[in-house]
Every structure is written in structure tokens, then in C-alpha cells.
Amino acid sequence: MALLLPVLATTGCNQSNSAPVSPKAESSPQSRQLKVVATFLPMYWFTKAVSGDLANVEVLVPPGTEVHEYQATPKDVQALAQADVLVKNGFGLEEFIENTVKNAQNTKLKEIEASNGIKPLQEISPVVKRAEKVDNDHNHKAGNPHVWLDPVLAIKQVENIRDGLMAADPANKGAYQANAIAYIQQLQEIDRQFKQSLQRYPNCTFVTFHDAYPYLAQRYQLKQVAVVEIPEDQLSPTDIQKTIAAVKQYKVKALFGEPGVDNKLLKSLSQDLNLTLRPLDSMEIGPLDPQHYFTAMKTNLQTLESACR
Numbered sequence: 001m002a003l004l005l006p007v008l009a010t011t012g013c014n015q016s017n018s019a020p021v022s023p024k025a026e027s028s029p030q031s032r033q034l035k036v037v038a039t040f041l042p043m044y045w046f047t048k049a050v051s052g053d054l055a056n057v058e059v060l061v062p063p064g065t066e067v068h069e070y071q072a073t074p075k076d077v078q079a080l081a082q083a084d085v086l087v088k089n090g091f092g093l094e095e096f097i098e099n100t101v102k103n104a105q106n107t108k109l110k111e112i113e114a115s116n117g118i119k120p121l122q123e124i125s126p127v128v129k130r131a132e133k134v135d136n137d138h139n140h141k142a143g144n145p146h147v148w149l150d151p152v153l154a155i156k157q158v159e160n161i162r163d164g165l166m167a168a169d170p171a172n173k174g175a176y177q178a179n180a181i182a183y184i185q186q187l188q189e190i191d192r193q194f195k196q197s198l199q200r201y202p203n204c205t206f207v208t209f210h211d212a213y214p215y216l217a218q219r220y221q222l223k224q225v226a227v228v229e230i231p232e233d234q235l236s237p238t239d240i241q242k243t244i245a246a247v248k249q250y251k252v253k254a255l256f257g258e259p260g261v262d263n264k265l266l267k268s269l270s271q272d273l274n275l276t277l278r279p280l281d282s283m284e285i286g287p288l289d290p291q292h293y294f295t296a297m298k299t300n301l302q303t304l305e306s307a308c309r
């Protein structure tokens with residue numbers, strides 16, 4: 001971190017020295033700050049971590065709102081109309097964004113797709129086949145979107161965001177690069193911790209009610225059995241049957257629910273199955289601090305360890 005401040009300071013000076021020659025000279029100083037809109041929380045964290053205070057970063061999906069069912073508002077259209085850059089996860093997660101971008105009619109808007117170059121996972125064995133495939137097909141038509149939950153793929157996302165910001169704002173290239181290095185080092189460290197700890201529990205199998213962990217499971221040789229694709233308030237009788245069948249079929253170590261949700265049905269189901277119900281954080285909801293990624297991942301690692309032990 002000690003390296004960061006001098007870099008930021010130097011770049012700031014360079015920018016003000018070289019600005020007058022460019023055609024942008026007539027614009028006011030604050031309009032020179034890059035306006036970036038990120039779709040939802042992890043994209044906001046990664047963008048904010050790379051941009052620091054150099055860009056004005058906004059998030060479209062409020063951090064307490066579920067991204068999967070999000071509907072765009074007129075305010076979102078307005079934000080995109082004024083933005084220089086849009087950062088999105090991709091893989092069909094941000095369905096609401098297509099029409100919103102169209103409606104914003106911003107021809108100068110640059111889009112960064114953070115999952116660019118990542119090979120999407122469709123399904124990972126053993127996974128319960130999705131019975132409602134026809135209904136829900138639009139949600140995952142480009143593969144499972146939850147790539148940010150694998151720290152190694154999160155690094156790729158941060159690199160894509162870094163490259164996009166550097167292209168959109170070349171004057172601050174060095175600072176974006178330095179900020180990205182610092183955040184990527186933290187991601188490498190969390191990956192190292194996951195690897196070191198979870199290699200003791202190969203093929204540890206867990207049931208989730210949100211198909212959010214196939215990338216994480218694949219990375220650390222765990223097995224996710226997703227009974228439900230997207231978190232729901234009520235489990236259907238079919239979901240319950242699928243859970244019981246999965247527990248019979250596989251050596252399931254735990255059931256994972258959503259943090260902060262008191263699901264009484266899941267609780268009694270876990271008691272019936274003699275399995276502990278634990279919260280696992282998909283990080284779609286949380287505070288705006290980019291450091292929260294690491295706090296939440298450390299808690300997830302503890303949860304996985306105590307489940308797989």
C-alpha cells in the first residue's frame with residue numbers, strides 16, 4: 001500500500017500539466033473525472049478498487065437488492081446517459097441492462113464485460129438437473145454467471161476492468177495499474193488460503209438453494225449440488241424432494257442457505273436430515289467497501305471448513 005500514494009499523487013500532477021493541449025481543455029476540471037457505472041456489488045467493488053478516487057463510480061443495483069430479479073429504474077437510464085464507462089459481469093446476469101443501455105442513447109458509453117475471456121460453466125457434476133429449465137433458461141443462457149466467487153476468476157475480472165479503465169482514461173494508466181496490483185495480491189492471498197485449507201477435504205459435497213458456487217467448487221475440488229437456481233422465499237414440495245434425494249444420493253456434509261435469511265422451512269428440513277444449515281455468502285448483497293470481498297470470503301472459508309471437516 002505504501003507504493004500507492006506516490007503513484008496517485010504523481011499521476012494527478014501529470015494530468016493537470018498535460019491537459020491544456022487536448023481538445024478537452026474547455027471542459028471543467030470535475031468533468032474530466034471518469035464517470036463509471038457498475039451494475040451490481042462485486043462489479044462495483046472491483047471497479048472501485050482499481051479506480052480509487054480517480055473515477056466517480058456508481059452502482060445501479062442498490063447493494064441491498066437482489067440482482068437476479070432486478071428491474072431497471074428511470075434513474076438507471078439517466079446514470080447511463082451521463083456515464084463514460086459501464087462495467088458489467090456478463091453471462092446473462094444483468095438482463096435488465098440491455099434495454100436500459102438502449103434507452104440511455106449514450107453513443108460514447110464504453111462497456112467493460114468483466115467476464116470476457118472466462119470459460120463459462122454450464123453444469124458441474126454432481127448437480128441436480130434443473131426441472132424448470134424452460135422457465136429459467138433466460139437467466140443462465142450464457143452459462144452460470146457467479147464467476148466472482150472464484151478468487152482466480154475474480155483476478156481475471158479485475159484485469160478486464162483495469163484494461164477497460166486504462167483504455168478509457170489513459171492519462172491515469174499508471175494509477176489504475178498500481179491499484180489493480182494491490183487488489184490482485186489480496187485475491188491471490190485469499191486463493192492461497194482457500195487452496196491450503198480445502199485441499200484437506202477433496203470432494204466435500206454441499207447442497208445449496210442458489211446455484212452460485214460451481215466455479216468455487218471446481219476451483220477447490222468441492223461438489224455443489226444446487227437444488228434451487230435462484231434464492232426464493234418459499235421452497236416448493238419438489239425442491240424439498242430434490243433435497244432429500246440429493247442427501248440420499250451423495251455424502252452431503254451441509255446445507256447452505258443465504259446469510260441474514262431466517263428460513264424456517266430450511267431449518268426444519270436440515271434438522272430432519274440431520275445436517276447443519278449454514279449461511280454461505282454469494283456477495284450479491286453487502287456493504288460498498290471493496291475490502292468486504294475479503295471479509296466475506298474469509299467467513300465463507302470458515303463456513304466451508306467447519307462443514308467439510
Ligand SMILES: [Zn+2]
Pocket residue numbers: 068146210211212230282284
Ligand atoms: Zn446469484
